[in-house]
Amino acid sequence: SQQGEEDPQALSIQEGENATMNCSYKTSINNLQWYRQNSGRGLVHLILIRSNEREKHSGRLRVTLDTSKKSSSLLITASRAADTASYFCATARLSSNTGKLIFGQGTTLQVKP
């Protein structure tokens, strides 16, 4: 079964608004990563947050991690039409020494101009 579950499955907002996506996972993790996928393309890494971190920023991206609730959120501020894409969280299990990355089902974000 998949490790990560994203919520919501789909999100539609206006340009300039903020977008928040959530990810829940099941087992203890070493870190959690977020990826973006434009339509018909491969995934691109956005940001990684380690299990001992609570918040991380990268440009307009803000990621939080709550290991007690086994959840993470990705906030995109001041969204742009170019942010339209699917967003996935990926986790690496703490018990795994192979570094397998397990992905969630993704959130599809549409930003209307």
Added chain:
Amino acid sequence: NAGVTQTPKFQVLKTGQSMTLQCAQDMNHEYMSWYRQDPGMGLRLIHYSVGAGITDQGEVPNGYNVSRSTTEDFPLRLLSAAPSQTSVYFCASRTRGGTGRTEAFFGQGTRLTVV
């Protein structure tokens, strides 16, 4: 650097046919993985490798074989294609950082249809 290169980009197979999806990376990454992406299912791990000569099964390995004879190449073989294997396949690689501490680089995908 080309990154991760997958071939072919598109393929149509008849049920029962076999084929190999190619994946090559030029970043000297130790870890390579194959995922399939189906609508509403996200990415599911098929097989992965932590180095040349070492492979292991992921979440959905049935019907697929892999080998890793070199660091650069990680082909995925469909032994006898079935309609349930219609999907988009992604190859990914990343450097060894231990327990997933490094980012994965993805190929552009292979869209496979089995009729």
